[in-house]
Amino acid sequence: MKLVSPGEAAANTNDIPAEAGEEFVRIGEMAKKYGVTLRTLRFYEDKGLLNPHRDGSTRLYTRRDKARLKLILLGRKVGFSLRDVKQMMDLYDPTGTNTKQLRLALDKSEKQLARLQKQRALIDDAIGELSNSMSVVRQMLVERTAPAQASAAG
Amino acid sequence: MKLVSPGEAAANTNDIPAEAGEEFVRIGEMAKKYGVTLRTLRFYEDKGLLNPHRDGSTRLYTRRDKARLKLILLGRKVGFSLRDVKQMMDLYDPTGTNTKQLRLALDKSEKQLARLQKQRALIDDAIGELSNSMSVVRQMLVERTAPAQASAAG
DNA sequence: TATAGGATTGACGTAAACGTAAAAGGTGCG
DNA sequence: CGCACCTTTTACGTTTACGTCAATCCTATA
Numbered sequence: 001m002k003l004v005s006p007g008e009a010a011a012n013t014n015d016i017p018a019e020a021g022e023e024f025v026r027i028g029e030m031a032k033k034y035g036v037t038l039r040t041l042r043f044y045e046d047k048g049l050l051n052p053h054r055d056g057s058t059r060l061y062t063r064r065d066k067a068r069l070k071l072i073l074l075g076r077k078v079g080f081s082l083r084d085v086k087q088m089m090d091l092y093d094p095t096g097t098n099t100k101q102l103r104l105a106l107d108k109s110e111k112q113l114a115r116l117q118k119q120r121a122l123i124d125d126a127i128g129e130l131s132n133s134m135s136v137v138r139q140m141l142v143e144r145t146a147p148a149q150a151s152a153a154g
Numbered sequence: 155m156k157l158v159s160p161g162e163a164a165a166n167t168n169d170i171p172a173e174a175g176e177e178f179v180r181i182g183e184m185a186k187k188y189g190v191t192l193r194t195l196r197f198y199e200d201k202g203l204l205n206p207h208r209d210g211s212t213r214l215y216t217r218r219d220k221a222r223l224k225l226i227l228l229g230r231k232v233g234f235s236l237r238d239v240k241q242m243m244d245l246y247d248p249t250g251t252n253t254k255q256l257r258l259a260l261d262k263s264e265k266q267l268a269r270l271q272k273q274r275a276l277i278d279d280a281i282g283e284l285s286n287s288m289s290v291v292r293q294m295l296v297e298r299t300a301p302a303q304a305s306a307a308g
Numbered sequence: 309t310a311t312a313g314g315a316t317t318g319a320c321g322t323a324a325a326c327g328t329a330a331a332a333g334g335t336g337c338g
Numbered sequence: 339c340g341c342a343c344c345t346t347t348t349a350c351g352t353t354t355a356c357g358t359c360a361a362t363c364c365t366a367t368a
Binding site: 317335 | 339340341342343344345346347348349350351352353354355356357358359360361362363364365366367368
């Protein structure tokens with residue numbers, strides 16, 4: 001039983017109580033696997049979004065932590081704040097139907113969707129204005145570069 | 155000669171050396187006129203974006219300041235940072251053709267346009283992912299609400 | 309004169325999500 | 339043994355565009 005996959009040439013290959021196929025990963029592996037920094041993982045933990053096990057002081061991440069991290073990253077991708085993500089995750093109850101959690105998620109999602117659409121509209125607007133300005137500037141440059149042609153062409 | 159328009163019932167109507175049709179506006183008027191706060195106007199000045207005249211310590215804004223503010227607000231609308239706006243404005247020379255200024259503006263605009271389009275793509279992506287998640291969540295809620303129908307319907 | 313309305317200059321606070329040292333401890337390998 | 343590499347905690351720094359007091363001043367008006 002290795003820490004990760006058999007081919008992983010990790011520097012530190014501690015023996016870890018790996019019972020029943022549990023795979024523990026240390027922070028470095030975890031970070032690489034999900035493209036985040038160590039700081040980020042510690043930050044998320046500090047904010048109560050992750051709760052890795054410990055071997056002494058060393059963090060050990062399990063499948064559960066990976067699932068949670070995936071959710072966090074998805075949440076961030078769609079624009080939720082970490083607070084929102086935490087709020088939703090905190091409602092998770094492995095013994096129930098999680099109806100409340102789902103409803104909250106849906107509610108927040110609707111609001112976020114609205115925000116995203118608003119942002120999109122703003123950006124479209126900005127693109128429009130910027131394009132206009134660029135045309136104007138280009139025209140001004142033309143007039144300055146070939147002033148003799150300007151009126152002659154008209 | 156009044157400070158602003160004849161109908162403006164401003165509280166303070168100081169006599170101001172209004173020569174040659176120059177219209178001076180104090181910070182309060184200026185703020186209202188352009189929908190910004192006093193803090194914002196002072197901040198822009200602090201950053202070197204505005205340079206109102208002074209009557210003692212009181213700021214007096216002229217047409218020139220209004221034009222500059224309009225540019226600032228347009229810049230912010232299309233997503234430029236104040237630093238960018240300042241950089242572009244600082245190149246303005248009333249005696250020249252401002253070719254350098256226009257070129258810089260165009261250059262920055264092209265980059266900003268690219269950024270905006272990238273952002274738009276990200277938002278579209280986010281909207282897609284979020285919509286997907288919402289469908290999933292809705293489905294989960296349906297299964298939890300009417301569990302008897304779930305398999306019966308299949 | 310009292311009061312209300314502007315105006316001024318500081319200067320600290322805010323939001324979000326980490327970045328970036330700093331100082332220290334553990335571990336395997338040659 | 340010593341070095342390289344990984345990890346830990348603590349804690350201040352970063353970014354941007356202002357918000358929000360606070361203390362003070364000036365002026366017009368009732």
